[in-house]
Amino acid sequence: MALRVMDCFLCDGRTAMHQAGLALLYLLSEQLLQLESREAALELLCGKELLKNKQFEEKSFIKLALSFDVFVPEEQDSDSDEFEEPENPSKILTTEQFSLLVSWMSRRYQVLSHDMHVVYTTEVDGFNLHRMYEQCHDNWPIAIVIKSAENNVFGAFIADPLEVRCGRYYGTGDSFLFTLTPVPARYGWSRSNRYFLCAEHNQLALGGGSSGGASGYGLVIDDELRYGSSVRCDTFKNEPLNGGKQRFECVALEVISCVD
Numbered sequence: 001m002a003l004r005v006m007d008c009f010l011c012d013g014r015t016a017m018h019q020a021g022l023a024l025l026y027l028l029s030e031q032l033l034q035l036e037s038r039e040a041a042l043e044l045l046c047g048k049e050l051l052k053n054k055q056f057e058e059k060s061f062i063k064l065a066l067s068f069d070v071f072v073p074e075e076q077d078s079d080s081d082e083f084e085e086p087e088n089p090s091k092i093l094t095t096e097q098f099s100l101l102v103s104w105m106s107r108r109y110q111v112l113s114h115d116m117h118v119v120y121t122t123e124v125d126g127f128n129l130h131r132m133y134e135q136c137h138d139n140w141p142i143a144i145v146i147k148s149a150e151n152n153v154f155g156a157f158i159a160d161p162l163e164v165r166c167g168r169y170y171g172t173g174d175s176f177l178f179t180l181t182p183v184p185a186r187y188g189w190s191r192s193n194r195y196f197l198c199a200e201h202n203q204l205a206l207g208g209g210s211s212g213g214a215s216g217y218g219l220v221i222d223d224e225l226r227y228g229s230s231v232r233c234d235t236f237k238n239e240p241l242n243g244g245k246q247r248f249e250c251v252a253l254e255v256i257s258c259v260d
Contacts, residue, residue: 016065023065086113091123092147092254097180101143104186105157106174109141112258120255127225129204132255136162139257141174146221146228149249154179154230154241156206156219164199169208171196177206177218177238187218187238195235209234225253 025032028044035041088098102113119139120132136142141159148154159174173189175196189196195208207218218236221228228248230241242248 019065023061026064027061086116089117090145090254090256091118091121092145092153092252093180097153097184100180100184101145101157101178104176104178105141109159109174109258112141116256116258118254119257120253122225122250122253127250127253129221129223129225130201132225132253133162133164133199136255136257139255141258143256145254145256146248146250147252148242149251150243150245151181152179152241152243152248153181154219158197158206160197162197162199162204164201167198167200169195169198175206177236177241179239179241182243185239187236190235190237192234192237195233207233207235207238221250221253226250 024045031044032041035044086098086102088095090098093101102110102116105113119142120135125131125135138161140161141157142162143155143157145153145155154177156177157175158171160171171194173191173196175189177187179185193209196206198205198208202223203220205217205220208216216231216233217229218233218238219228219230219241226249228250229246230238230248231246232238232240240246
């Protein structure tokens, strides 16, 4: 069970540890209330007998832990006010838009922003999803920035490598969708499901579980990086990214990486 809790920690960070702690206290609440000292409580919480308790069966414990709706704010370093603005490597984003995108990332990715650079661009590399996969496989986390025919700018931040997994969703809660024009907005993980990312040969999709459109994807683009769609999805609870329109034509796309 400890390994399962650590898996949740690697996915959700400190939130997962708070959830596991609440589940532990909930299951042992009656026993803890009968104890008279802190030492006895620690012995109960940390003792080997705990592992023999049927209440701590792996699946039921994890299910209980995830049922707690916990919000843990990001820790800010004492010198966070001295954070230096990164240089904008993008030809699609203005300096202000790039700075806003970086501010939406988790702190652990913000510290990498000084090394951010474009690893794929349709202007140089052409409109080809397979080539994008190849050039981005070892470069993550990444931000995919799309400019549509309507001059709207939107995209996704992905904290995991792009790799085809035969229709299987993967990823972590650090991923999010965003729009920069016409209206700046960040759409983070809603915790409704874990449909973060699905990389296939014929399309790249992010988010899912929506009844708002035929695809149900928060963002999806085809293998020629030309056409895509965006509808409200359960994963990110986003509005359609292309200025409220479901379908879009991509006129330019960049992938910006945090890794040298």
